[in-house]
Amino acid sequence: MKLEAILKSDSLSAAPRLLGWVLCRQLPEGLVKATIVEVEAYHQDDPASHSHRGQTKRTAPMFKSGGHIYVYFTYGMYYALNIVTGPAGVGEGVLIRAAQPLEGLETMRRNRSRLTGKACADRDLLRGPGRLAQAIGITDTSLSGKMLDKSSIFLQQPLEPIAAADIAAGPRVGIRHNADVPWRFYVKSSPYVSKSIRLAAS
DNA sequence: CGCACGATGCGCT
DNA sequence: GCGCATCGTGCGA
Numbered sequence: 001m002k003l004e005a006i007l008k009s010d011s012l013s014a015a016p017r018l019l020g021w022v023l024c025r026q027l028p029e030g031l032v033k034a035t036i037v038e039v040e041a042y043h044q045d046d047p048a049s050h051s052h053r054g055q056t057k058r059t060a061p062m063f064k065s066g067g068h069i070y071v072y073f074t075y076g077m078y079y080a081l082n083i084v085t086g087p088a089g090v091g092e093g094v095l096i097r098a099a100q101p102l103e104g105l106e107t108m109r110r111n112r113s114r115l116t117g118k119a120c121a122d123r124d125l126l127r128g129p130g131r132l133a134q135a136i137g138i139t140d141t142s143l144s145g146k147m148l149d150k151s152s153i154f155l156q157q158p159l160e161p162i163a164a165a166d167i168a169a170g171p172r173v174g175i176r177h178n179a180d181v182p183w184r185f186y187v188k189s190s191p192y193v194s195k196s197i198r199l200a201a202s
Numbered sequence: 203c204g205c206a207c208g209a210t211g212c213g214c215t
Numbered sequence: 216g217c218g219c220a221t222c223g224t225g226c227g228a
Binding site for chain 1: 218220
C-alpha cells in the first residue's frame with residue numbers, strides 16, 4: 001500500500017498499517033533509521049486525544065492534512081512524535097511509541113546517553129515515545145506542523161511487510177479517558193515494543 | 203524481579 | 216493550580 005493512501009485514511013485505519021514502515025531522520029551526524037513496531041491512534045471524538053477539546057496553538061498540526069508532523073512536550077521533560085492522518089480540518093494522528101533501530105545506532109546511543117549519562121541497551125533505545133524522540137534527536141517542538149519529506153523526517157516502505165497475524169491490538173498506555181478501547185497496535189513478535197505491553201500480552 | 207515515586211514545565215480550567 | 220499520550224531510580228522481596 002502506498003504511504004499517501006495510508007496517511008489519507010483515518011487514524012484508526014492508518015495506525016496498524018504504519019507498522020513496519022521505516023522512520024528516517026536526517027541529523028548533522030548522519031542518517032538514523034528504525035522500523036516502527038508500536039503505535040497508538042488518536043482522533044477528534046476521542047476524549048484522550050489532544051485534539052478532542054478543539055484546536056489550539058499547540059494542537060493545530062493535528063488538524064492539518066495527513067503526512068504532517070505533530071510533536072508535543074509532556075511531563076516537563078519528554079517529547080513525543082505523531083504522524084498526522086486524515087483530511088485537513090479533522091484533528092487526528094498516530095503516536096509513534098516504539099521502533100527497532102536499523103541504522104545510526106551510534107548516533108542514537110549518543111543522543112540517549114546525553115541525558116541519562118549512562119549506556120542504554122540497543123533494545124531500549126527507541127522503546128517508548130519519550131526515548132524514541134530522544135534517540136532520533138527531537139529536542140524541541142520545531143518539527144511540529146512540518147510536512148514529512150519536506151523536513152528532516154520521512155518514512156520508507158517496509159523492508160518486509162508485517163503479516164496481519166503478527167499485529168496485535170490492545171488498550172493504550174498512560175491515559176485516563178477512554179482507556180479501554182484497543183487503539184494501540186504493535187508487532188506481536190517484536191522484542192522492541194514497550195515493556196508494559198509485553199507483560200500485558202504474555 | 204516488581205512497585206512507587208520524583209523530576210519538571212507547559213497547557214488548560 | 217492541576218494534571219499530563221513518560222522515564223529513571225531506589226527500595227523491598
